[in-house]
Amino acid sequence: MGKNQETEIATLGEFGLIDRLTKGAEIKNSTTIKGVGDDCAVISHTTDTETLITTDLLLEGIHFDLTYCPLKHLGYKAAVVNFSDVYAMNGTPRQITVSLGISKRFTVEHIEELYSGIRLACDVYGVDLVGGDTSASVTGLLISITCIGEGEKGKIVYRNGAKDTDLICVSGDLGAAYMGLQLLEREKAISKNSPDGDFSPAFEGHEYILERQLKPEARKDVIEELAKLGIMPTSMIDVSDGLSSELMHICKQSNAGCLVYEERIPIDYQTACMAEEFNLNLVTAALNGGEDYELLFTVNLADYEKVASMHTVRIIGRITKPEYGCMMQTRDGNEIPLRAQGWNAFNA
Amino acid sequence: MGKNQETEIATLGEFGLIDRLTKGAEIKNSTTIKGVGDDCAVISHTTDTETLITTDLLLEGIHFDLTYCPLKHLGYKAAVVNFSDVYAMNGTPRQITVSLGISKRFTVEHIEELYSGIRLACDVYGVDLVGGDTSASVTGLLISITCIGEGEKGKIVYRNGAKDTDLICVSGDLGAAYMGLQLLEREKAISKNSPDGDFSPAFEGHEYILERQLKPEARKDVIEELAKLGIMPTSMIDVSDGLSSELMHICKQSNAGCLVYEERIPIDYQTACMAEEFNLNLVTAALNGGEDYELLFTVNLADYEKVASMHTVRIIGRITKPEYGCMMQTRDGNEIPLRAQGWNAFNA
Numbered sequence: 056m057g058k059n060q061e062t063e064i065a066t067l068g069e070f071g072l073i074d075r076l077t078k079g080a081e082i083k084n085s086t087t088i089k090g091v092g093d094d095c096a097v098i099s100h101t102t103d104t105e106t107l108i109t110t111d112l113l114l115e116g117i118h119f120d121l122t123y124c125p126l127k128h129l130g131y132k133a134a135v136v137n138f139s140d141v142y143a144m145n146g147t148p149r150q151i152t153v154s155l156g157i158s159k160r161f162t163v164e165h166i167e168e169l170y171s172g173i174r175l176a177c178d179v180y181g182v183d184l185v186g187g188d189t190s191a192s193v194t195g196l197l198i199s200i201t202c203i204g205e206g207e208k209g210k211i212v213y214r215n216g217a218k219d220t221d222l223i224c225v226s227g228d229l230g231a232a233y234m235g236l237q238l239l240e241r242e243k244a245i246s247k248n249s250p251d252g253d254f255s256p257a258f259e260g261h262e263y264i265l266e267r268q269l270k271p272e273a274r275k276d277v278i279e280e281l282a283k284l285g286i287m288p289t290s291m292i293d294v295s296d297g298l299s300s301e302l303m304h305i306c307k308q309s310n311a312g313c314l315v316y317e318e319r320i321p322i323d324y325q326t327a328c329m330a331e332e333f334n335l336n337l338v339t340a341a342l343n344g345g346e347d348y349e350l351l352f353t354v355n356l357a358d359y360e361k362v363a364s365m366h367t368v369r370i371i372g373r374i375t376k377p378e379y380g381c382m383m384q385t386r387d388g389n390e391i392p393l394r395a396q397g398w399n400a401f402n403a
Numbered sequence: 404m405g406k407n408q409e410t411e412i413a414t415l416g417e418f419g420l421i422d423r424l425t426k427g428a429e430i431k432n433s434t435t436i437k438g439v440g441d442d443c444a445v446i447s448h449t450t451d452t453e454t455l456i457t458t459d460l461l462l463e464g465i466h467f468d469l470t471y472c473p474l475k476h477l478g479y480k481a482a483v484v485n486f487s488d489v490y491a492m493n494g495t496p497r498q499i500t501v502s503l504g505i506s507k508r509f510t511v512e513h514i515e516e517l518y519s520g521i522r523l524a525c526d527v528y529g530v531d532l533v534g535g536d537t538s539a540s541v542t543g544l545l546i547s548i549t550c551i552g553e554g555e556k557g558k559i560v561y562r563n564g565a566k567d568t569d570l571i572c573v574s575g576d577l578g579a580a581y582m583g584l585q586l587l588e589r590e591k592a593i594s595k596n597s598p599d600g601d602f603s604p605a606f607e608g609h610e611y612i613l614e615r616q617l618k619p620e621a622r623k624d625v626i627e628e629l630a631k632l633g634i635m636p637t638s639m640i641d642v643s644d645g646l647s648s649e650l651m652h653i654c655k656q657s658n659a660g661c662l663v664y665e666e667r668i669p670i671d672y673q674t675a676c677m678a679e680e681f682n683l684n685l686v687t688a689a690l691n692g693g694e695d696y697e698l699l700f701t702v703n704l705a706d707y708e709k710v711a712s713m714h715t716v717r718i719i720g721r722i723t724k725p726e727y728g729c730m731m732q733t734r735d736g737n738e739i740p741l742r743a744q745g746w747n748a749f750n751a
Contacts, residue, residue, distance in 0.1 A: 088453060092656070093562050094491040094640060095455035095552065102450050105436060107443035108534060110549060112502040116541040143442040154460040154547050186456060188547075193464040197540075199502050199547035201458060204443065214441050292442060308440070 061162035069189050072163065076170045080184055084149050086205070087183040096185035098150060098203060105211060107204035109140035115195035123239045126165055128269045130172025133198045136295065138180050139273035139348045141204035143293035145212040145281075148273075150185045151177065154199040156192030169198075180275060210287065212352070217290040217309035221353040221374040224288075226277045226367050228321040229298055230337065233344025234329040235261070235268030241333075263325045271348045277367055278350075284361045288352035297343040300395035301351050303381050309353075312379035315372030315393070317386050342383075343396040409510035417537050420511065424518045428532055432497050434553070435531040444533035446498060446551060453559060455552035457488035463543035471587045474513055476617045478520025481546045484643065486528050487621035487696045489552035491641035493560040493629075496621075498533045499525065502547040504540030517546075528623060558635065560700070565638040565657035569701040569722040572636075574625045574715050576669040577646055578685065581692025582677040583609070583616030589681075611673045619696045625715055626698075632709045636700035645691040648743035649699050651729050657701075660727035663720030663741070665734050690731075691744040 064072055077091045089097035100106065113119060113133050121129070134151060141148040153173060157166060177184055182202070242256035258265060273293075281288065290309055292301045298320070306313050322341050330337040353374055354362050362368060375382075381393040412420055425439045437445035448454065461467060461481050469477075482499060489496040501521060505514060525532055530550070590604035606613060621641075629636065638657055640649045646668070654661050670689050678685040701722055702710050710716060723730075729741040 089561065094488040095457040095494065097492070097554065097559055098454040098456065099556075100448055100454065106446040106448065106454060106551070108446065108498070108500060108549075108551060109443040110500045110502055110534060110536050110547075112504060112536040112538050112547060114504050114538055114540050114545075117504075117539055140442040144445070146443065150456070152456060152458045152549060154458055156460060156462050156465075156545065186458060188458050188460040190460050190462055191465055192462050192545075194542050197504065197545060199458075199460060199536075201456075201500060201549040203454070203456060203551075206445065208447075211445055213437065 061164045082183050083181050084183050090185040103208050104205045107141050107144050107146045107206050109137055110201040111137050113198045122243050126168040127172035130169040131176045133200050134173050134176035135273050137200050137202035139293040142273050142278045143291050144206055146204040146206035148182050148202050148204045150183045150203040152201045153187040155189050156197040158192045158195050212288050212291040214290050214292050214305050215308040217305050217311050217353040217374045219376050220356050221289050222370050223353055223372040224368050224370050225351045226274050227349040228323045229347050230341035230344045231264045231267035231323050231326045232346035233340050234326045235264035237333055274350045286358050286361050288354050291352035294347040294349045294351050297345040299342045299393045303395050306381050310377050312375035312377050314375055314382045316384050319371040321369045409512045430531050431529050432531050438533040451556050452553045455489050455492050455494045455554050458549040459484050461546045470591050474516040475520035478517040479524045481548050482521050482524035483621050485548050485550035487641045490621050490626045491639050492554055494552040494554035496530050496550050496552045498531045498551040500549045501535040503537050504545040506540050506543050560636050560639040562638050562640050562653050563656040565653050565659050565701040565722045567724050568704050569637050570718050571701055571720040572716050572718050573699045574622050575697040576671045577695050578689035578692045579612045579615035579671050579674045580694035581688050582674045583612035585681055622698045634706050634709050636702050639700035642695040642697045642699050645693040647690045647741045651743050654729050658725050660723040660725050662723055662730045664732050667719040669717045
């Protein structure tokens with residue numbers, strides 16, 4: 056991050072920086088009455104919707120490492136993880152606010168790069184950037200994004216509606232982002248021990264897991280397909296902390312148990328290869344890796360045929376009575392309790 | 404901040420900490436459908452309102468110093484500064500989300516203390532805490548709060564509606580929070596140079612300016628009185644960066660100029676005494692000190708009598724044509740241009 060020809064943030068000040076970052080942004084949603092530039096953003100709504108609010112905090116040194124995470128990707132990811140929470144309520148993200156804490160080693164151009172990723176995510180998902188706060192920080196970069204979404208009244212899906220015999224479904228595949236992170240960390244360690252210029256990271260053939268880690272997408276497509284098929288999930292959550300942890304949230308809040316089948320857990324080929332190379336247990340990575348941003352949901356048994364027709368969704372088990380607990384049937388036919396080993400920043 | 408008998412956050416983890424902090428919170432607003440505990444909070448609304456969104460980021464070492472700022476006061480202030488932004492749109496704050504970054508030196512009890520201040524502010528102002536995000540941080544404490552408010556359709560007040568001949572009004576008094584900060588910084592410096600136990604800070608007689616710095620209030624009362632009197636401001640902003648800076652925002656966005664009278668600027672006696680003791684220019688402190696969280700607004704000339712009847716509000720000048728610029732008439736009758744010397748975190 057050289058500072059040649061770059062602009063120190065102090066030369067613009069907070070208001071100058073905000074002007075530069077938000078200039079020329081077009082409003083995409085008719086409900087965005089007032090974006091950046093007043094004490095509050097102003098949002099209108101129709102009578103048949105409710106408002107969804109979610110917020111995520113990303114801290115340098117805890118959630119991201121700029122050694123291998125490009126600022127544009129980071130901005131994209133910071134926005135998308137919030138959109139994912141709105142989709143997990145069966146809603147549509149509409150607006151975000153972006154607060155940044157910025158230490159002295161960042162220039163205006165760095166922050167523009169970060170913002171270009173945030174803006175790209177907003178363009179792809181049809182979201183308006185309507186406000187935020189920008190400040191100096193003592194150390195490192197921090198990004199706090201709040202997303203405002205819309206859900207249709209009566210169609211918002213909570214975590215607490217799963218019922219005995221419901222089918223458990225998950226979109227996409229799991230564990231890839233986690234294996235991407237392992238690869239990035241390994242190459243970073245090797246690079247540190249290599250003489251200058253004598254190192255090129257071994258990323259070939261691992262593009263998918265790297266993209267899953269560095270530039271995840273939110274499953275807007277799955278929400279749209281569910282609506283088209285007339286499927287209303289009984290419960291839903293996005294997989295940010297790992298499948299086990301999210302399943303246990305649904306079971307706890309729905310007062311239910313579950314049984315998932317190890318052999319049904321969707322895992323990509325690149326994820327499997329990388330796990331083997333690292334000598335890591337593949338299923339553990341898929342169950343507890345986290346940062347998948349897939350949708351985990353339950354549907355009524357009557358929706359079996361509809362949900363089975365979805366190419367992006369896999370049925371991985373079923374909801375049971377609460378006394379049954381949260382169980383996984385392994386490939387060899389044993390039943391073992393699921394354990395949440397979701398990532399805990401406070402132990403990092 | 405001793406750690407005797409205190410609980411390390413890692414022993415609870417993120418979910419355990421959130422459970423402990425949010426346990427037993429009662430919902431005050433009928434529009435809060437779902438608070439903490441799902442992917443998003445869910446908020447309903449009536450057809451005659453619009454939603455207001457504002458967010459503020461407070462960083463240790465930049466915005467606050469825990470040497471003299473008690474955690475409970477800090478939590479209270481972090482919430483109130485957001486409420487102030489909602490009142491400045493002529494709205495009512497309804498919900499907040501609270502994101503925290505917490506370094507290893509903080510215990511569960513510290514964070515409970517911080518939260519008790521946030522909860523007190525929510526109780527006083529009738530606001531529901533509906534979500535957030537909690538993470539470890541590499542260094543220090545950070546607080547990112549987003550507030551969701553309601554404004555009546557057609558009655559939301561922006562910064563851009565001031566018109567030539569409008570009266571400029573401000574609530575309360577200015578410069579007190581800034582002088583409180585100077586006092587706290589002085590006593591901190593003295594304390595550092597004193598032998599252990601041999602120091603008690605000279606705070607007597609300065610209670611008002613200390614409270615204005617450490618535990619500011621948002622001017623809910625002024626908004627309510629304006630409504631009762633049937634006054635609809637033509638523009639409004641809250642004074643967080645200093646009167647000069649805020650006046651210039653209103654004038655720029657309203658394409659107007661202004662003339663304020665130095666002798667009309669409301670200043671408390673304690674503020675004046677402290678400025679003299681510090682040999683600081685009192686008017687500069689009042690114009691540029693910031694953190695007053697008073698309301699600055701403009702009203703139509705026809706509302707003169709009504710606004711003059713408000714005990715908590717002072718008329719300090721009038722809006723002029725844009726070519727006139729932003730001017731202040733000094734006590735000796737000269738007109739000088741206002742300059743915004745609002746606090747800039749990037750130069751701190």
